Amino acid sequence: MRGIRQFVAAAALAALAWFGTLGSAAAQLESPEPQEVLQGWYQLVLELVRHTPTYSPPVASRSFAYMGVAVFEAVASGSDDLTSLAGQLHGLTPVPPREAGKSYDDGVIVQAVMALSAQNLFSHTGPTGQRAMAKLEEKLRPAVAAGLPADVVARSEAYGQAVARHILDWSQSDGGADVENMGFPLDYALTPGPAHWVPTSTIGQQQVPLLPEWGKNRTFAMPQGASCALPPPLDYSEDKESAFYKEALEVYQVSKNLTPEQTAIARFWSDDPMLSPTPPGHWISIARQIAERDKLDLERSVEVLARVGIAVADSFIGCWQAKYQYDLVRPVTYIRRTIDPKWETLLITPPFPEYPSGHSTQSGAAAVVLANLFGENFAFVDTTREGDGLKPRSFPNFWAAAEEAGISRLYGGIHYRTAIERGLAQGRCVGAYTNALKTRK
Numbered sequence: 122m123r124g125i126r127q128f129v130a131a132a133a134l135a136a137l138a139w140f141g142t143l144g145s146a147a148a149q150l151e152s153p154e155p156q157e158v159l160q161g162w163y164q165l166v167l168e169l170v171r172h173t174p175t176y177s178p179p180v181a182s183r184s185f186a187y188m189g190v191a192v193f194e195a196v197a198s199g200s201d202d203l204t205s206l207a208g209q210l211h212g213l214t215p216v217p218p219r220e221a222g223k224s225y226d227d228g229v230i231v232q233a234v235m236a237l238s239a240q241n242l243f244s245h246t247g248p249t250g251q252r253a254m255a256k257l258e259e260k261l262r263p264a265v266a267a268g269l270p271a272d273v274v275a276r277s278e279a280y281g282q283a284v285a286r287h288i289l290d291w292s293q294s295d296g297g298a299d300v301e302n303m304g305f306p307l308d309y310a311l312t313p314g315p316a317h318w319v320p321t322s323t324i325g326q327q328q329v330p331l332l333p334e335w336g337k338n339r340t341f342a343m344p345q346g347a348s349c350a351l352p353p354p355l356d357y358s359e360d361k362e363s364a365f366y367k368e369a370l371e372v373y374q375v376s377k378n379l380t381p382e383q384t385a386i387a388r389f390w391s392d393d394p395m396l397s398p399t400p401p402g403h404w405i406s407i408a409r410q411i412a413e414r415d416k417l418d419l420e421r422s423v424e425v426l427a428r429v430g431i432a433v434a435d436s437f438i439g440c441w442q443a444k445y446q447y448d449l450v451r452p453v454t455y456i457r458r459t460i461d462p463k464w465e466t467l468l469i470t471p472p473f474p475e476y477p478s479g480h481s482t483q484s485g486a487a488a489v490v491l492a493n494l495f496g497e498n499f500a501f502v503d504t505t506r507e508g509d510g511l512k513p514r515s516f517p518n519f520w521a522a523a524e525e526a527g528i529s530r531l532y533g534g535i536h537y538r539t540a541i542e543r544g545l546a547q548g549r550c551v552g553a554y555t556n557a558l559k560t561r562k
Contacts, residue, residue: 152267155228156412156419159192162235163409163426165257167398169239173246175300177394178479179335179437182401182430183297184242186341188235189430191288193423193560195234195281199225203420204562210341210431213291216284226277227419228265233281236262241289296338304332305472315458316357317448318474327472336442341431342554346442349550351543354449354476359459366459368537372452373460376467376534383532384467389511390480390529391468397506400480400526401433404487406505407522411495424560425494432490432555436483439551440544441473449476452534466534477544478536481527485548486555488523493556495519523548 153161166188170176176184190206194216197203207215219225236258243250266274292298301307309329311319320328336346343349355365375383392400408429412422453470457463492499497518504513516522527545530536536544 155231156422158231167402169243169250170398170402178399181399182434182437185405185430186434187292188238189427191238191285192234193427195230195284196423216287224273229277230281232261232265233278234285237282237285312448321470330473333445338438340435340438343435346438349439349547351443369455373456387529387532390526403505428490432486433483436486436551440479440482444474447476448474451475468533470535476540478530478540481541481544482548484523484526485545486552488519489552490555491519
């Protein structure tokens with residue numbers, strides 16, 4: 122694992138530096154295990170998310186889902202224990218079967234699936250990202266084939282590509298395949314009235330909200346975007362005795378008295394696009410860290426990554442459906458209007474409606490899924506933001522991490538408490554649909 126991890130890290134750093142010298146790490150790639158190949162590609166993909174302009178959190182979640190399903194289906198096709206998700210995920214038909222009586226190599230298959238999936242899903246990344254993918258494939262492709270008969274390599278590579286194409290073809294009909302103008306509609310009418318969202322940024326592109334149709338996308342495991350529906354938010358009011366005003370006042374007062382720990386929590390979970398792997402990438406990173414720490418085998422690794430990918434993708438569809446159903450005003454707008462016109466938030470307010478909190482919804486779903494896989498009291502250390510200079514954080518269980526991710530949005534000044542609490546509840550609902558999937562025979 123050390124060799125592939127060093128190489129991918131070098132490749133990512135080299136991409137950012139226009140591919141300077143990769144050093145000796147690449148030379149250490151000799152016959153990597155299939156799960157190491159999987160880890161290497163996911164590590165690079167988490168870097169690509171940071172450097173692909175269209176990769177807002179919903180878009181990132183979609184790619185994690187399709188990539189996870191593709192590699193899961195490829196591995197499941199040759200497994201005595203795993204069972205296909207075809208017929209369980211909406212619109213997914215069975216992938217091509219392996220040829221009976223013929224030999225295949227899982228390492229070659231995983232490499233082929235991940236390479237083709239990444240190249241397709243990140244086709245809009247910049248030149249450095251394209252070179253990073255090409256460089257990783259250039260090193261891994263011969264490494265996984267080393268010592269294998271030529272016919273096994275050719276058959277396995279062709280099979281992996283066939284499975285990836287099957288999943289990518291399925292992805293084209295979900296409503297989220299084409300993201301124009303970075304997800305900001307060219308024609309959009311704001312909802313009138315003080316209770317509703319208005320732009321919170323001076324950037325011209327962000328005078329309309331992000332991906333207003335995302336909640337209509339085809340879901341993966343839950344029936345539809347509204348399947349985990351929420352009650353309406355608190356009634357809008359500017360009366361100082363109203364529940365709505367008091368919630369906004371809480372955000373304001375907390376922001377004025379943040380402790381160092383609260384500030385650290387807000388920054389750790391900020392997960393801003395282009396500056397991090399985004400909120401869904403953060404939970405994929407947690408899953409990847411556990412797989413590496415606990416030395417999970419290939420079948421367990423693809424099962425975990427597929428389930429978490431499906432959960433976060435469905436979360437953003439469900440959350441976005443509610444966001445645009447209620448179209449609630451953000452704290453920064455309300456607080457400047459009614460409490461303090463010069464108030465500034467710790468975190469940048471993202472350009473879409475407030476209710477519910479997307480980070481809360483997807484964190485709740487990911488936590489429920491991971492607890493189902495590893496147990497309710499599974500302790501772990503999260504190092505996702507260590508490369509950004511943020512200290513790792515320790516958690517006694519997954520739900521504790523989800524709750525911290527949720528409350529971080531109040532500390533950051535971008536969500537009211539109700540949006541956080543109901544987002545977490547929505548996540549529990551979404552996660553239950555993912556947990557109901559059958560991945561083992």
